Amino acid sequence: MPDAEQLPLNPVKDGWRVGVLFSQSGTTVVTETEHLRGTELAITEINAAGGVLGRPIVPIVYDPGARNADYLALARRMLAEDEIDIIFGCSMSASRKTVLPIVERHNGLLFYPSMYEGFEYCENVLYCGATVNQTCLPLADFLLKHYGGRIYFVGSDYVFPRESNRIMQELIEARGGEVVGETYVPLETGTEALEDLIPKIRTAAPDAVFSTIIGKPAQAFYGLYHEAGFDRARHPIASLTMAETEMATIGIEKCAGHILAATYFQTIDSDVNRAFVAAFKDRFGGDATTSTWSEVAYMQVHLFARALERVGSADPRRIALDPLGDEFDTPEGRVRVDADTRHLWLTPRIGIARPDGLFDIAWESRVAIRPDPYLAATRIEEPALESWV
Structure with missing residues (x-):
């Protein structure tokens, strides 16, 4: 210790x-x-x-x-x-x-x-x-509006990915989309299990991949996705976790076009x-x-x-x-x-990775959104600032 x-x-x-x-x-x-x-x-x-x-x-x-x-x-x-x-x-x-x-x-x-x-x-x-209403809700709306409703889920096998994917599936299906595949890998998985994901994704032909793989396996998965030649501008990986520093670790040339739902980006003005x-x-x-x-x-x-x-x-x-x-x-x-x-x-935002390793903020809420950790509402409501008082 x-x-x-x-x-x-x-x-x-x-x-x-x-x-x-x-x-x-x-x-x-x-x-x-x-x-x-x-x-x-x-x-x-x-x-x-x-x-x-x-x-x-x-x-x-x-x-x-x-x-x-x-x-x-x-x-x-x-x-x-x-x-x-x-x-x-x-x-x-x-x-x-x-x-x-x-x-x-x-x-x-x-x-x-x-x-x-x-x-x-x-x-x-x-x-x-x-919380999930500050990340998953806007991300589900954004993916279906700009990329399409066929989503493939990949995740590490523990509570955060499984619960986040469950929530995202409900949100996507409620909006008319569908989950075309769902695969989990061990938290500290090796390369072989990650390589097996690529043909599964190719066969399912999703509009986007929602990834809740975390840590070093996530970095390896993004690299494999790049090597497989997927068009990131049309079929990106979307996540709640893959931020600026991890993209630099992966290689920024492998990440442009991918999507992150978060409340902070370095490019906030x-x-x-x-x-x-x-x-x-x-x-x-x-x-x-x-x-x-x-x-x-x-x-x-x-x-x-x-x-x-x-x-x-x-x-x-x-x-x-x-x-x-x-x-x-x-x-x-x-x-x-x-x-x-x-x-x-917090203020929800959607960022699209750009070639310099930072994110263009493609969408953001007009105001901070009340946390809803139990997801009592399935649509984002943007209250007036006066409601804080």
């Missing part, structure tokens, strides 16, 4: 100690490194500005290596031995569900930064990533986002790209700091309640913590 590692922030003994639980190795190393970078940047900014109430945020960082058993053991170590009550961590739904019992048992608080399949509520979690991108590149290098993985992790640290300043204590029970209803500007736009669901009002 890896030892604790503190980010280079020169902490002092009386700082606000928080846990950071993102993998720096394993199958999800690219996306979780992005979580870690966003977290580090936010903490660095806050500490450089004087910390919170004059005290720095002190991160205690562990690497669970994308192994659920290590997520559980390290979360227990943080809460029971390190006496840390606040954790920023987990990326996959499997890791979140693994640590929830220990977080609840110790009455800690988990800030969770990933988009996910929904159908969950826990008073010990603030869900800062997008706002002063707040331009400042975030500049700070990110200044810290991690000019070639570094921001993504929905790094931005949400960055945003949720600032959400915590705002609550901590108001509460004046790192008591997880008070921090869990204080942000409810909080509203502020972030790189992805104005967000609000929904008091009923503990999820965030």
Whole structure:
């Protein structure tokens, strides 16, 4: 098991100690490194500005290596031995569900930064990533309108892909489309299983592929799809996860034309986002790209700091309640913590990958959309901003 590692922030003994639980190795190393970078940047900014109430945020960082058993053991170590009550961590739904019992048992608080399949509520979690109505609903509409209704599903074999695909199937069929195939591969599958997907997709001849394969296998699948010669402009892969940094890992020349449903893209045109991108590149290098993985992790640290300043204590029970209803500007736009669901009002967007490795934003909601993790509505409703009041 890896030892604790503190980010280079020169902490002092009386700082606000928080846990950071993102993998720096394993199958999800690219996306979780992005979580870690966003977290580090936010903490660095806050500490450089004087910390919170004059005290720095002190991160205690562990690497669970994308192994659920290590997520559980390290979360227990943080809460029971390190006496840390606040954790920023987990990326996959499997890791979140693994640590929830220990977080609840110790009455800690988990800030969770990933988009996910929904159908969950826990008073010990603030869900800062997008919910299914903020991703799957607009994506289903977009695919059927611009590409066609014949969709092939591929996914990793665990809870997030299976639940997301179930939801997407209901949405696509309700709109007159059809799922022409559905195949799952192991979470850490080898190349052979991924190669077997290509003839299945070719035979089914879908208008688009909806992929919920994650991590290194997803990167390999996108490469195989490119090598197979599919016309990405007419028959793209659409996903909820394949963002800027992973495209750079795959090779941007293999990704142009593919689709991502997300609430953040580096190309968002706002002063707040331009400042975030500049700070990110200044810290991690000019070639570094921001993504929905790094931005949400960055945003949720600032959400915590705002609550901590108001509460004046790192008591997880008070921090869990204080942000409810909080509203502020972030790189992805104005967000609000929904008091009923503990999820965030976010602005859905659809991006199409372009040759330089970034995304053109092909569609975006006029306003932030209320989170609906239980998918009570099957159409996007764009409320007026006044409804936030």
